[in-house]
Amino acid sequence: MHIELTSEEYAFRQDVLDFLERHLTNAVRRASRLSTGVFVDPPWASEWHRALYEKGWITYAWPKEYGGCGWSSVQRYIYESEAARSRAPAVSPMGVNLVGPVICEFGSDWQKEFYLPRIRSGEDYWCQGFSEPGAGSDLSSLKTRAVRDGDDYVVSGDKIWTTHAHFANMMFALVRTSQEEKQQNGISFLLIDMSSRGVTVKPIITIAGDHEVNQVFLDDVRVPVRNLVGDEGKGWAYAKYLLEFERGGGAPSTRCRVALEGYKTILRNEPGDIPGRQLIHEKDIQLRLGQLEAQVIALETLDMRQVSRRQAGARPGTTASIVKTLGSELLQAIEKASLDAMGSRGLPALKLQGPDFLVAPEAPVPEHGWAVAGRHLNGLAATIFGGASEIQREIIAKELT
Ligand SMILES: Cc1cc2nc3c(=O)[nH]c(=O)nc-3n(C[C@H](O)[C@H](O)[C@H](O)COP(=O)(O)OP(=O)(O)OC[C@H]3O[C@@H](n4cnc5c(N)ncnc54)[C@H](O)[C@@H]3O)c2cc1C
Structure with missing residues (x-):
């Protein structure tokens, strides 16, 4: 594994830092810092998407012919880690990181040109x-049906x-187009216009009070056949391709590093048990911080190994499952430590919801404590979405045995 940067990579890093400095507004950074969900809501995330689009960096990981930047995996890592460190919001990944690469690889000419x-x-x-x-985990048992009727x-x-x-x-969706003995067969990958008649979106409010997820009902929704990606019945293969990017995308260690810095800010500012001294001076706190710091360093090393593998042309593969599992569990541990440090002072901010989260909680809680409880509660989902930890461990075990 080679992790020393070349002079060109140092220069690239400087370009990234200059761009972040000039285009990442304070409002967007703050929204990102105070957001409790996985992705920052529009309008802040959209503002950042626009800035990246205008710079030509929004789809940096795509093949060059479709608008990619042709960056090496080291350049990608530099960009991703510096952007996260600067508190740039994660761009909503569903288009850029998930369905985009699938359309580039398997989509029709029309889909590529239009979408x-x-x-x-x-x-x-x-x-x-x-x-x-x-x-969910047993995704191939899905039942949503798509029946061919003329051109729809x-x-x-x-x-x-x-x-x-x-x-x-x-929405990109997996649907069943035929019943086969092996349930993975007969699944197709469709692109559905959410404004079509028969689509109903019902909010699900999470334990943290956020509206981030939904239930979507599809009642006799007509979808043109030209919105079928690839071949009918082959959707499972495209979904597997996509899931590797979902688990292997980004630099999870950077999210943990940023969360750890947030934890340190709390420890440096919150009063401890010893009068006049902050939490950071307490021995048990220092031990917990040291353990978390060591795990973040280990994850950073693993991330670099991923970068090195990608540089050599390998797909994310099983390492994506290892990094996803360790990264999500470590993030939860840091978020829990942050909430423990804030104690009940971290709770009033829980009442905040959606775009109103930039309103201060009623109780006089410093800003470093506003998002702590919401992050901890919402973060419990990190070991479930993108494939639950138990499932990831099964994938890893299968590879190793
Ligand atoms: C916040 C959030 C956002 C999400 N966003 C999306 C989204 O945008 N789009 C989307 O399609 N889905 C989304 N999901 C769904 C997510 O992918 C599923 O929740 C996940 O795959 C788990 O499925 P499930 O909830 O049905 O749980 P289940 O599959 O019922 O699992 C329940 C528990 O049993 C364990 N388990 C299940 N099977 C096994 C097994 N074979 N061996 C050992 N343990 C097992 C699981 O690990 C888990 O702990 C999201 C979920 C969350 C929580």
Whole structure:
């Protein structure tokens, strides 16, 4: 594993830092710092999407012919880690990181021409319609049906936990187009216009009080056949391709590093048990901080190994499952430590919801404590979405045995 930067990579890093300095507004940084969800809501996230689009960096990981930047995996890592460190919001990944690469790889010429520019510009906002009430970890048991009728499919079923469906105008969905003995067969990948007749989005309010996820009902929704990606019945293969990017995308260690810095800010500012001294001076706190710091360093090393593998042309593979599992569990541990440090002072901010989160809580809580309780509660989902930890461990075990 080689992790020393070349002079060109140092220069690239400086370009990234200059861009972040000039284009990442204080309002967007603050929204990102105070957001409790996985993705920052529009309008802040959209403002950042626009800035990246205008710079030509929004789809940096795509093949160059479709608008990618041709960056090496080291450049990607530099960009991703510096952007996260500067508190740039994670761009909503459903278009840019998930369905975009699938359309580039498997989409028709028409789909590439029509959808890829709209994903790049942010004109289309996508959501992911995979999970159903009876199909999560066992995704291939999904029941949403698509029946061919002339030039359309008629789609009926029920999707759940659909992140940001209330903002989205497009959904990519897995649907069953035929019943086969092996349930992975007969699944197809469809692009559904959310304004079609028969689409109903019902909010699900999370334990933290946020509106981030939804249930989406599809009642006889007509979807043109030209919105079928690839071949009918081959959707499972495209979904597996997409899930590798979902688990292997980004630099999870950076999210943990940023969360750890937030934890340190709390420890440096919150009063401890010893009068006149802050929490950071207490021995048990220092021990907990040291353990978390060591785990973040270990994850950073693993992330660099991923970068090195990608540089050599390998796909994310099983390492994506290892990094996803360790990263999500470590993030939860840091968020829990932050809430423990704030104690009951971290609770009033819980009443805040959605775009109103920039309003101060009624109680006099310093800003470093506002998002702590919401982050901890929402963060409990990190070991569930994108594939639960138990499932990831099964994937890893299968690879190793
Ligand atoms: C906040 C959030 C956002 C999400 N966003 C989206 C989205 O945008 N689009 C989308 O399609 N889905 C989304 N999901 C759904 C997510 O992918 C599923 O919740 C996840 O796949 C788990 O499925 P499930 O909820 O049905 O739980 P289940 O599959 O019922 O699992 C319940 C528990 O049993 C364990 N378990 C299940 N099977 C096994 C097994 N074989 N071996 C060992 N343990 C097992 C699981 O690990 C878990 O702990 C989101 C979920 C959350 C919480």
